[in-house]
Structures are given as structure tokens and as C-alpha cells.
Amino acid sequence: MDTKPAxxxxxxxPKPSEGRQYLTLRLGGEEYAIDILRVQEIRSYEEPTxxxxxxxxxxGVINLRxxxxxxxxxxxxxxxxxxDYTSFTVVIILNVKGSVVGAVVDAVSDVVTLSPEIxxxxxxxxxxxxSRFIVGLANVGERxxxxxxxxxxxxxxxxxxxxA
Numbered sequence: 001m002d003t004k005p006a007x008x009x010x011x012x013x014p015k016p017s018e019g020r021q022y023l024t025l026r027l028g029g030e031e032y033a034i035d036i037l038r039v040q041e042i043r044s045y046e047e048p049t050x051x052x053x054x055x056x057x058x059x060g061v062i063n064l065r066x067x068x069x070x071x072x073x074x075x076x077x078x079x080x081x082x083x084d085y086t087s088f089t090v091v092i093i094l095n096v097k098g099s100v101v102g103a104v105v106d107a108v109s110d111v112v113t114l115s116p117e118i119x120x121x122x123x124x125x126x127x128x129x130x131s132r133f134i135v136g137l138a139n140v141g142e143r144x145x146x147x148x149x150x151x152x153x154x155x156x157x158x159x160x161x162x163x164a
Contacts, residue, residue: 019115024145025092025105028080032105033112033138033145038094042108045089059104064093071102072154078133096154103154112145114138119147 022033048060048071057076061068071091075083083089088107093100119136135147 019113021111021113022145022147023092023111024109024143026107026109027075027078027105028083030080031109031143031145033114033147034092034094034150036111038096038150040093040095040100043091043093043102044087045085045091045104048102062091062102064100064102067100069093069100069102071104073104074153075104075106077153094150094154096151101154103150112140114140114145114147122146 021036023036023039024031024033026032046062048062050060051058051070054060057073059071059073061070063069073083075081083104083106085104086106089104090108091102091104092108093102118140119138121136122131122134133149133153135149138145138147
């Protein structure tokens with residue numbers, strides 16, 4: 001079995017043309033991919049403390065080692081049908097523009113490396129998901145991944161994020 005580590009200790013990170021790593025996740029029946037460099041940790045779902053007058057997609061906040069983290073349900077934010085919270089439901093803790101936020105997703109799958117050439121522009125048509133949230137689409141084997149712009153999705157003006 002010939003297995004080589006992606007990056008050996010002391011080596012520089014891959015060149016952009018070699019691809020970037022993305023965490024794949026599920027929302028409803030679709031698979032999405034987000035830049036792994038934005039992921040701080042993955043936690044099991046716990047009911048957050050609800051905030052008064054928060055948008056419906058903001059589930060509330062949690063205290064993560066002394067940092068108050070707003071938790072967004074990505075199904076609600078993207079207009080996907082509401083979720084049943086199960087044992088597979090997780091919160092992805094993200095560092096976006098220097099702020100820590102949490103995103104509730106149905107499940108995480110794996111980490112894939114996508115080169116820029118395989119990420120194709122998403123078709124422009126009336127869709128449920130705002131096109132500014134989508135970088136493009138990528139085929140990985142039999143899977144179609146929707147590559148998300150997590151910074152646009154977790155826009156601090158809408159989230160009320162405070163720098164960590």
C-alpha cells in the first residue's frame with residue numbers, strides 16, 4: 001500500500017494549482033464543501049441559549065471556553081427544509097474574518113482536495129440558495145459537491161459577530 005502524507009513536516013503547503021482541502025458536509029439531500037482552513041473544530045450539537053430578537057436562522061449562542069459563539073442553522077439560513085436534530089447533527093466551529101461562529105449541519109463526511117480546475121462555476125438561475133454563497137460545483141467521483149463561500153454565508157453584518 002503506497003500512502004504518502006499530503007504534506008511532510010517542514011514542507012511548504014501545496015501550491016494553489018495543486019488544490020485546497022475542503023470539509024464536506026450534508027444539508028438535507030445535498031453535499032457541500034467548505035474551506036478546511038476556516039474550520040476550528042467540530043462538536044456534537046447542544047441546544048444553544050436563545051437570543052431575543054435574533055433572526056430565525058440564529059439558533060442562539062454557546063460559551064466555548066470563554067468565547068460567546070453565535071450558532072447558525074445552515075438549513076434555515078439557506079432555505080433548506082428545517083432539520084430534525086439527530087445524533088449525527090454537528091456544529092462546525094469556524095473562524096471567519098477573525099470571528100468565531102458555529103454552523104449547524106446534518107453531518108460531516110470527509111476532507112477532499114479540490115484543484116481550481118475541477119471547481120466549475122454554478123449555473124446562474126433562480127435558485128433557493130443565493131449565488132453569492134456558492135463558489136462553484138465540483139464532481140468528486142460520483143459525488144457532486146456544492147462549494148460554498150463560507151465568508152459570504154457567515155456575513156458578520158447579518159450574524160452580529162464580534163471579533164474573538
